[in-house]
Amino acid sequence: MRQGRKRMAWWAGLGLVWTLTAAGETSVVSGGEAAWPEFGQERSAGAERVDFSRLPLERAIAMVHGAGARKIVSFEDPNCAYCKKLMRELEAVDDVTVYVFLYPILEGDSWEKSRQIWCAPDRARAWRAWMLEGKEPASASPGCDASALEHNLALGRRLGISVVPTIVLPSGRRIPGLIRAPDLMDFLSRER
Incomplete structure (x- = not known):
């Protein structure tokens, strides 16, 4: 999988590969190409901070x-x-x-x-x-x-x-x- 310069982190979950950029945006990637970014953003928006x-x-x-x-x-x-x-x-x-x-x-x-x-x-x-x-x-x-x-x-x-x-x-x-x-x-x- 290729990682673009702005892609800082990636992880597998739910059969998809996610990325996190420096701006805190997420997207779902497949074969190195971004797809369904709104799905990844919805998923990350629900993640609460940890004390x-x-x-x-x-x-x-x-x-x-x-x-x-x-x-x-x-x-x-x-x-x-x-x-x-x-x-x-x-x-x-x-x-x-x-x-x-x-x-x-x-x-x-x-x-x-x-x-x-x-x-x-x-x-x-x-x-x-x-x-x-x-x-x-x-x-x-x-x-x-x-x-x-x-x-x-x-x-x-x-x-x-x-x-x-x-x-x-x-x-x-x-x-x-x-x-x-x-x-x-x-x-x-x-x-x-």
Whole structure:
């Protein structure tokens, strides 16, 4: 799929591919060509902002880049190819703490991988190794409390998150799908 210069993020949902521009406009694309923009705009208009201050960050994996002064939340599935691409993009974003909520909504072994990562002695290291290097997480001990995953699924449903990755900015704005590092930095610079 081609991405035009103004297309910053794209994501799959409901069998369609959506884009988000710097102006916050959305459209549905097919084969790289925009189609039914009014449908995408209606869909995005219903997305409510998230109260960032009320998110249970203790149920997320904290990934610190640089000093980590700026903060974002990302809902991700370990089997999501776009989440893996996002992880590479986040490597280029300095001075941010990314709180990753494991959100195993894809088929396959997403739940078990999430459980293994959550139960790892160093969650951030296990997440990073899986997402960037494809290194399988170690088997989780049977007694590990992975109830945070159930809570994350309930939280995501309550917030209406149906796409991975979905980033939440401190202002509560959602960015569903893959976003490139320069575009994310642009959003972050306009947050205050």
